[in-house]
Amino acid sequence: VQLQASGGGLVQAGGSLRLSCTASGGTFSDYALAWVRQAPGKEREFVATINWDGSKTDYADSVKGRFTIPRDNARNTVYLQMNTLKPDDTAVYYCAASMIAWASGTRRIGEYGTWGQGTQVTVSS
Helix, strand or coil, rough: CCEEEEEEEEEEEEEEEEEEEEEEECCHHEEEEEEEEECCCCCEEEEEEEEECCCCCCCCCCCCCCCCCCEEECCCCEEECCCCCCCCCCCEEEEEEEEECCCCCCCHHHHHHEEECCEEEEEEE
């Protein structure tokens, strides 16, 4: 499967953005999906994950209550709805797919074998 992320941009603190990640070339429902971010000078950080049918989700503590990760298997797309954005959310956001963790999703970045190209999110104060 190949992943294409989009939807990043510049937003003021307190605002919202929705990222999209569309898959092609595989069976979308075979995969758990995740959003992972990387800020300048920092390591990649798990943000959110969703299992194959959307029944299980998990979030990093830093985004819990502000971000959601719905998926639409009919459209081969996973989203990251980001609300109440903070300057600390500034990063490149990557979507990733894991066949190993399809049943429950996972916070372990190493279990994601397929990655999209990343989309920049910048939150100004």
